[in-house]
Amino acid sequence: MHKIFGEKLNTNYKDRAGAYLICFNEGKFAVVRTPKGFFLLGGGFEGVESAEVCITRECIEEIGYSVKVGEKLCSAEHYTYHKRIGYFHPIQTYYMGELVKMEESFTVEKDHTLMWLDYGAIKGKMFSPMQNWALDMAWKKMHSIDLSKLVIENKAPKAEDYNLLRVASGIGGAKDVEKARIAMKNSLFAVSVYDGDKLIGSGRIIGDGGVSYAVTDIMVDKEYQNRGIGEEIMNRIDNWFSENTDENAFIMLIANKPADNLYSRHSFDYLSDNRIGMLRNQKKIR
Secondary structure, three states: OEEEEOOOOOOOOEEEEEEEEEEEEOOEEEEEEEOOEEEOEEEEOOOOOOHHHHHHHHHHHHHOEEEEEEEEEEEEEEOEEEOOOEEEEEEEEEEEEEEEEEOOOOOOOOOOEEEEEEHHHHOOOEOOHHHHHHHHHHHHHHOOOOHHHOEEEOOOOOHHHHHHHHHHHOOOOOOOHHHHHHHHHOOOEEEEEEEOOEEEEEEEEEEOOOOEEEEEEEEEOHHHOOOOHHHHHHHHHHHHHHHHOOOOOEEEOOOOOOOHHHHHOOOOOOOOOOOOOOOOOHHHHO
16 A cells, blocks of 8 residues: 655655564554654665665664564655755655564664554654554554454444444443434434444434535444444445535534544545534533
């Protein structure tokens, strides 16, 4: 998989190709902390060296470790502006791998500190947006689930299952079951994901069917989160919008962080500075 960040302008860019290692061990990722921020292990190519040689050299220089470079995971490039370099075009390729051992005979860069961090602690905090994305890709790869073994239906779940999933996903408490039945019945479109008889994921579209729509109840059981199920639900919702709405449709959602990262990958943008989202406070009128 390859991803392009930024917009290429009609100007000359300074290209800089590099290779990076993603190490995952006992639930934690290896990253390097520098005065500028967090980075993956690796760096830019010197001369005509291979990706494996580049990563091996950089890891010795930065943290003093020998490494084992595994399979290629993904790649990315970024059209950006660097205050020192000018128009800059880094091109990075990411490989899975592991740290082998610390090599005592090498002097490492003093401002580079090796850290092992949980995905939740480092997610979205890398200096480079490309490397944030690469970590996301690595996490998904290691926690992916074979969707072909699940039952995915384009229909709303039973109210009782819906309530159980609300609790299991952490989205909130159960709703009144009769009101939940009405809600499920009145969905414009819905996706339900089952592992056997157990509802483990769901999502709905509600609205007037002509102008205004809302995406709601995007839920995945905590035991199944970060395995691509939310992406599959949103892919099916995307397909429904593509087939049933035009560019003038008003489509909204309210996101619980960090789920906004999921929705931003499916054409949802944050509100501009002069717009604000609001909820009616039902308790005020009771």
